[in-house]
Amino acid sequence: MTNIGLEQLQTPCVLVDHTRLIRNIKWAQDKANAHHVRLRPHIKTHKCLEIARLQLAEGAVGVTASKTDEALVFINSGIKSVTVAYPIISQAKLDSLLAASATHRTDLRLLLDSITGVEALALAAERHKTTISVFVKIDVGLHRCGLLEDDPNLTTIIHRIQSDTRLRFIGLLSHAGNSYSAKCAGDVLQIAREECRILGRVKSRIEGLGVEVTEVSVGATPTTIVSDVYEGITEIRPGNYVFMDMTPLRLGLIDVDRISLSVLATVISVNQNYMIIDAGTKVLSSDLGAHGTGAGVGYGMAYAVEDYETRRHPLSVVKLSEEHGFLQRNGVFLPIGSQVRVIPNHACPVANLTDTLVVLSDAGKFETWKVDARGCVL
Amino acid sequence: MTNIGLEQLQTPCVLVDHTRLIRNIKWAQDKANAHHVRLRPHIKTHKCLEIARLQLAEGAVGVTASKTDEALVFINSGIKSVTVAYPIISQAKLDSLLAASATHRTDLRLLLDSITGVEALALAAERHKTTISVFVKIDVGLHRCGLLEDDPNLTTIIHRIQSDTRLRFIGLLSHAGNSYSAKCAGDVLQIAREECRILGRVKSRIEGLGVEVTEVSVGATPTTIVSDVYEGITEIRPGNYVFMDMTPLRLGLIDVDRISLSVLATVISVNQNYMIIDAGTKVLSSDLGAHGTGAGVGYGMAYAVEDYETRRHPLSVVKLSEEHGFLQRNGVFLPIGSQVRVIPNHACPVANLTDTLVVLSDAGKFETWKVDARGCVL
Numbered sequence: 001m002t003n004i005g006l007e008q009l010q011t012p013c014v015l016v017d018h019t020r021l022i023r024n025i026k027w028a029q030d031k032a033n034a035h036h037v038r039l040r041p042h043i044k045t046h047k048c049l050e051i052a053r054l055q056l057a058e059g060a061v062g063v064t065a066s067k068t069d070e071a072l073v074f075i076n077s078g079i080k081s082v083t084v085a086y087p088i089i090s091q092a093k094l095d096s097l098l099a100a101s102a103t104h105r106t107d108l109r110l111l112l113d114s115i116t117g118v119e120a121l122a123l124a125a126e127r128h129k130t131t132i133s134v135f136v137k138i139d140v141g142l143h144r145c146g147l148l149e150d151d152p153n154l155t156t157i158i159h160r161i162q163s164d165t166r167l168r169f170i171g172l173l174s175h176a177g178n179s180y181s182a183k184c185a186g187d188v189l190q191i192a193r194e195e196c197r198i199l200g201r202v203k204s205r206i207e208g209l210g211v212e213v214t215e216v217s218v219g220a221t222p223t224t225i226v227s228d229v230y231e232g233i234t235e236i237r238p239g240n241y242v243f244m245d246m247t248p249l250r251l252g253l254i255d256v257d258r259i260s261l262s263v264l265a266t267v268i269s270v271n272q273n274y275m276i277i278d279a280g281t282k283v284l285s286s287d288l289g290a291h292g293t294g295a296g297v298g299y300g301m302a303y304a305v306e307d308y309e310t311r312r313h314p315l316s317v318v319k320l321s322e323e324h325g326f327l328q329r330n331g332v333f334l335p336i337g338s339q340v341r342v343i344p345n346h347a348c349p350v351a352n353l354t355d356t357l358v359v360l361s362d363a364g365k366f367e368t369w370k371v372d373a374r375g376c377v378l
Numbered sequence: 379m380t381n382i383g384l385e386q387l388q389t390p391c392v393l394v395d396h397t398r399l400i401r402n403i404k405w406a407q408d409k410a411n412a413h414h415v416r417l418r419p420h421i422k423t424h425k426c427l428e429i430a431r432l433q434l435a436e437g438a439v440g441v442t443a444s445k446t447d448e449a450l451v452f453i454n455s456g457i458k459s460v461t462v463a464y465p466i467i468s469q470a471k472l473d474s475l476l477a478a479s480a481t482h483r484t485d486l487r488l489l490l491d492s493i494t495g496v497e498a499l500a501l502a503a504e505r506h507k508t509t510i511s512v513f514v515k516i517d518v519g520l521h522r523c524g525l526l527e528d529d530p531n532l533t534t535i536i537h538r539i540q541s542d543t544r545l546r547f548i549g550l551l552s553h554a555g556n557s558y559s560a561k562c563a564g565d566v567l568q569i570a571r572e573e574c575r576i577l578g579r580v581k582s583r584i585e586g587l588g589v590e591v592t593e594v595s596v597g598a599t600p601t602t603i604v605s606d607v608y609e610g611i612t613e614i615r616p617g618n619y620v621f622m623d624m625t626p627l628r629l630g631l632i633d634v635d636r637i638s639l640s641v642l643a644t645v646i647s648v649n650q651n652y653m654i655i656d657a658g659t660k661v662l663s664s665d666l667g668a669h670g671t672g673a674g675v676g677y678g679m680a681y682a683v684e685d686y687e688t689r690r691h692p693l694s695v696v697k698l699s700e701e702h703g704f705l706q707r708n709g710v711f712l713p714i715g716s717q718v719r720v721i722p723n724h725a726c727p728v729a730n731l732t733d734t735l736v737v738l739s740d741a742g743k744f745e746t747w748k749v750d751a752r753g754c755v756l
Contacts, residue, residue, distance in 0.1 A: 089646055
């Protein structure tokens with residue numbers, strides 16, 4: 001713990017408010033406990049072993065990853081249960097996941113949404129002389145990966161999994177990413193309830209085939225915030241909730257003081273219309289929001305450091321170059337050298353662009369935490 | 379050099395066609411030579427020592443960087459002349475740049491656009507007992523950093539630099555980044571000519587003060603492609619030209635076969651409307667184009683590997699999640715496991731998201747080059 005002021009930090013850098021981070025971690029665990037579901041946070045948001053350990057200490061049953069190389073960091077750290085919520089068909093990727101899981105005796109859970117996926121997992125399981133726990137991904141409205149509830153291939157896929165002694169069907173998994181493009185909290189609630197109903201129907205359909213559905217795993221931060229129905233659901237996998245960002249704020253799901261991550265930047269030039277800061281896409285990313293959503297109001301909201309807690313004088317980040325951010329002046333003038341804190345549209349890619357998080361305590365101390373699985377492409 | 383097919387590469391990965399890369403490098407040097415200006419490429423595009431060495435071998439006089447930590451990689455590699463085209467006001471950053479330049483006897487060139495900038499550089503120069511070569515940045519239309527030509531502070535700043543024995547005024551520097559939001563090649567040409575006229579007028583104004591203007595440095599890939607007037611200009615600093623991307627193509631400045639960088643990806647899921655690939659914002663970025671420009675037609679153009687050279691059956695990347703890209707099916711069906719090559723909107727952030735470039739020769743061989751200055755935040 002070091003005790004210096006923000007003005008001594010080199011900018012841009014990524015700040016995390018420790019108190020808010022801990023509050024968010026406890027909040028999600030409390031919500032899971034209250035609804036009798038397990039929490040398996042997605043680490044794509046923080047990519048940080050220190051934060052994963054806090055989540056596990058609070059009661060999380062394991063973690064979720066999407067990138068193979070991100071998952072490997074968490075498997076190799078000794079975390080005992082890891083779900084890779086991505087349809088992996090590459091034998092090379094399956095080799096590395098299965099080898100690492102064997103070494104660390106990890107409860108590895110994979111998913112698929114196609115016959116090709118079944119064949120890929122069966123082939124890898126046979127080569128590694130192991131058994132793979134398999135989710136089937138269900139599309140609940142994002143229309144990205146997953147089978148629609150009435151997909152005729154569902155039965156074939158379930159039968160094909162069941163017929164392979166090296167594959168163990170454990171249940172259904174969905175991601176209501178469509179909740180990020182909702183217009184308001186009420187819409188998110190409808191999406192969460194519909195997800196629950198769809199999964200209930202698919203579960204019944206599979207049980208009608210005489211196949212047990214042990215797990216029903218859902219997860220997205222917006223639905224986790226608002227959902228009130230968890231019937232039949234066994235597990236939630238939100239990720240973004242540890243940091244939050246402009247997206248749940250824009251959706252009216254949270255107060256601004258739930259947001260724990262911000263980017264510290266410095267005004268390095270001023271012109272008639274803009275104050276130019278040293279935070280561009282190389283630290284903020286160009287994301288308008290998860291899955292390409294966004295309110296079209298820019299690339300984040302900035303505040304002078306002294307206005308950050310009170311949220312006075314918000315300055316929209318209206319444009320970004322790679323190394324520059326444009327703050328609309330709007331009657332506010334911050335001279336060159338002034339520091340600002342920017343709340344990004346989407347916190348996850350921000351953590352992907354930095355090696356370290358600067359974690360601030362309420363007492364004005366800070367320490368740096370490594371973003372262990374930063375920037376994994378594979 | 380390894381000789382295997384693309385199907386053996388793990389995806390996503392970033393491919394560079396060696397022949398096109400070399401052709402682009404030669405093209406820019408030939409253009410500079412033809413107009414009797416020096417070429418000092420911006421390394422923000424490739425961040426790769428191997429490519430910088432090719433540029434220098436072809437005749438480049440040095441390199442340009444914007445991030446301090448990117449510049450340090452190139453200074454520490456022994457490149458003898460480095461311009462940091464960014465108004466650095468941080469003493470910590472100036473310390474690291476001046477220390478590395480002293481160690482490697484680098485001809486370091488910095489810029490400023492404010493009295494604060496003059497004071498910061500003067501302070502650092504005094505502390506390091508050195509002389510700093512200084513450009514004054516002129517705003518030629520991007521309205522980001524730089525002084526407008528009629529800015530009343532210009533004279534004060536020039537006098538302030540002249541009065542400090544540790545600062546050596548070397549000339550003017552501009553970046554016509556506004557050319558990226560032009561509508562057509564003709565507009566880009568007008569921007570290039572206007573840049574030349576503005577800098578000529580500022581140069582005369584400064585010379586009228588009895589101050590010599592040795593260097594007039596311009597640079598942006600669009601203006602470099604079309605410009606036909608270099609009167610008074612001594613140096614050009616384009617960066618993107620080594621790779622090119624959808625942006626100069628959209629502006630009608632290049633043919634598609636000038637583009638040397640693409641992202642290799644695999645179809646990992648298929649639904650009614652989309653083929654889903656394993657390249658999302660974690661490798662393509664969310665950039666619509668440099669400086670937030672873009673034609674709003676998506677996040678890049680994809681082709682099945684076998685259609686890449688002929689550019690048949692283009693598939694727009696209509697949406698991105700962090701680990702997924704959505705290809706609009708448009709009557710084309712590529713089954714799960716198919717490989718595609720995606721031309722990104724903006725190549726620079728793509729190279730910032732990968733540790734290695736897979737460089738392909740015409741003979742079907744490939745080797746991997748390190749992106750040495752990948753992901754520098756400071």
